[in-house]
Amino acid sequence: MHSTNLTYLVARGLIASAVVVVCLFSSERVAQAQDASTPSPQLRRVQRLVDQLRAKLKIAEPVKVTLVPTNRLLMSVEPVKSGEPVKNGAKRNFRLNVEEEFVKGLSDDELRAAVAHELGHVWVFTHHPYLQTEQLANDIAMRLVSRDALVHLYDRVWSRRGTKGDLALFLGPQAQTQPQAGLAPSDAHRP
């Protein structure tokens, strides 16, 4: 009887422990599911990098990352109004729209190159807004990442899209006006 009781008590203890553990995990899952404002790991990953690189480029304007299901430019940046109207010299906010599946497939180095490129656009927006080109964005990006890293990123983007662009237009010595602030080649910009 004693051994049976002991077994029973041990078993009950184990069950009680198991219940506690399950409850802990369950409540954590419910909390995450219910709290829609909890940033996803990818959002945190991109936002952290944006904030690091933004500081290196001394860009004062906040850049908020938004994950979107699809973005034909894969990643794109745009100025957004926040509270006060945007005026000359006024502080602006920017939003970086990132296609979630695209960013999931990027290595840390690839993501760094992509974010550096987009922050290059933000730098141009805030310093020389009328000179917005892909090449100038890349010139700024190359303060943070190597040219090779950008070449690799373009290869990655173009192979994903099944297109091919002229690297010289984006990275070479000859400037080429590309008014849209995205990563994809110019034909993708057209409506």
Ligand SMILES: [Zn+2]
């Ligand atoms: Zn661009």
